[in-house]
Amino acid sequence: MLYKLFPAPFLSFLFINDRRWTIKAIMPLAPKVVAQDDFLLSSAISFFAQKKFMNPRFKNYKYDLAILIDKEDPAPPSNKMALRRFVKAAKKMGFYTEFITKDDYHLIRQFDALFIRTTTNPNDYTYQFSRLAYAEGLVVIDDPWSILRCANKVYLHESMNTHNIKTPTTIFVTKDTSLHMITDRLGFPVVLKRPDSSASLGVFKANNLDELQTKLNTLFATSDIILAQQFIKSDFDWRVGVLSNKAIYVCKYYMAKGHWQIYNWKPGTKSFEVGGVETLLVEEAPKKVIDLALRASEIMGDGFYGVDIKEANGEVYLIEVNDNPSVDRNWEDARLGDKLYELIMADLYKRIEDARMVRTRLSLPDID
Numbered sequence: 001m002l003y004k005l006f007p008a009p010f011l012s013f014l015f016i017n018d019r020r021w022t023i024k025a026i027m028p029l030a031p032k033v034v035a036q037d038d039f040l041l042s043s044a045i046s047f048f049a050q051k052k053f054m055n056p057r058f059k060n061y062k063y064d065l066a067i068l069i070d071k072e073d074p075a076p077p078s079n080k081m082a083l084r085r086f087v088k089a090a091k092k093m094g095f096y097t098e099f100i101t102k103d104d105y106h107l108i109r110q111f112d113a114l115f116i117r118t119t120t121n122p123n124d125y126t127y128q129f130s131r132l133a134y135a136e137g138l139v140v141i142d143d144p145w146s147i148l149r150c151a152n153k154v155y156l157h158e159s160m161n162t163h164n165i166k167t168p169t170t171i172f173v174t175k176d177t178s179l180h181m182i183t184d185r186l187g188f189p190v191v192l193k194r195p196d197s198s199a200s201l202g203v204f205k206a207n208n209l210d211e212l213q214t215k216l217n218t219l220f221a222t223s224d225i226i227l228a229q230q231f232i233k234s235d236f237d238w239r240v241g242v243l244s245n246k247a248i249y250v251c252k253y254y255m256a257k258g259h260w261q262i263y264n265w266k267p268g269t270k271s272f273e274v275g276g277v278e279t280l281l282v283e284e285a286p287k288k289v290i291d292l293a294l295r296a297s298e299i300m301g302d303g304f305y306g307v308d309i310k311e312a313n314g315e316v317y318l319i320e321v322n323d324n325p326s327v328d329r330n331w332e333d334a335r336l337g338d339k340l341y342e343l344i345m346a347d348l349y350k351r352i353e354d355a356r357m358v359r360t361r362l363s364l365p366d367i368d
Helices: 038-048 080-093 102-110 125-135 144-151 153-162 179-186 209-220 287-300 338-363
Strands: 011-018 020-028 063-068 095-100 113-116 139-141 170-173 190-198 201-206 226-230 236-243 246-254 263-265 272-274 277-280 304-312 315-323
Touching: 063 080, 063 102, 063 125, 063 338, 080 095, 080 338, 095 338, 102 125, 113 125, 113 338, 125 139, 125 144, 139 338, 144 153, 144 287, 144 304, 144 315, 153 190, 153 226, 153 287, 153 315, 170 179, 179 190, 179 209, 179 226, 190 209, 201 209, 209 226, 236 287, 236 338, 246 287, 246 338, 287 304, 287 315
Parallel strands: 063 095, 063 113, 113 139
Antiparallel strands: 011 020, 170 226, 190 201, 190 226, 236 246, 236 304, 246 277, 263 272, 304 315
16 A cells, blocks of 8 residues: 555655554665565565556557546446447557556556546545546546546536526525525525535435425535525436537436436435436537537536536526546447547547657757
8 A cells, every 4th residue: 555655666664653553754765775585585576577567468559548447336437338439449549458446556657548437536546546647647537627626516616607607596505504595595496515416416405494404414414515506497407528628429318207316316325216318419409508518618627528507498507517427338429339439539649649749849959
């Protein structure tokens, strides 16, 4: 575990037990002060005998791509069939591809790009992988700032207001906020969101004062600030996939049967029911939906985003900009097929080429 954080040959760690164990100091050691016993020699032989990659390479590829997955993720952004198509598209583009997990932090430096295909969160290992990869010069989707910005619903809402992008009426609620102030502004039903909610988790609907108080108590157990939002009834949400500030797919995600959200999570479990999907080509979607998605995603960055939009009474409202958007077989790819995966891999490839070209220019000496 320590080596994954500090990949150096010889280190000395000083631990202090003051009610709990903590690391007090980290010191590098010169090889000459380390006893070259049988354990050291056998460990060195074992380490240098490792293959660079987890699977053997049978041909040469121009770049190496790591795809971060989590087999325990209850709602991963890509299912197994979609992941296989990403690999196929990557090889076609010139990538050698490996699936990695949270245990492979120390392997990041071996790759040219990282593609995260498990649910991201600023408070877990996915963000640490993204940060390390970016710091080591890899091309990363999702990049660390996109993870931070999209996960923070407070930042998202304030940014959209600053750029005059229409959203449902929203107020920030603390424990000192009166219930009547919320209901006077928003009425019932009201939607309550934890600032880091995703995939319909941490999102509730209250239909009366008792439900409002109960749901707020539940949310305040994990967050000091809650978003209370105007409820906009609709049969579906628009989802626009945006990559490098270009729309690449459009879906209508329908609400789960008998439910007001796309995902209907079963209480206390990792299982859920989900509504249907209708997939469109970008040119088939309403222009106002595409324009809103592009404006909103550009505020977040130039990565890969899924922009959720509601349409009601002829108006479109931004709901969320998600990093790590879904790409599932027979859902988002229903119209484009393999071309969707190739578009995403081509974008990764171009980002690597562009970055290397910039580094080459910066390293060239000035000539008078």
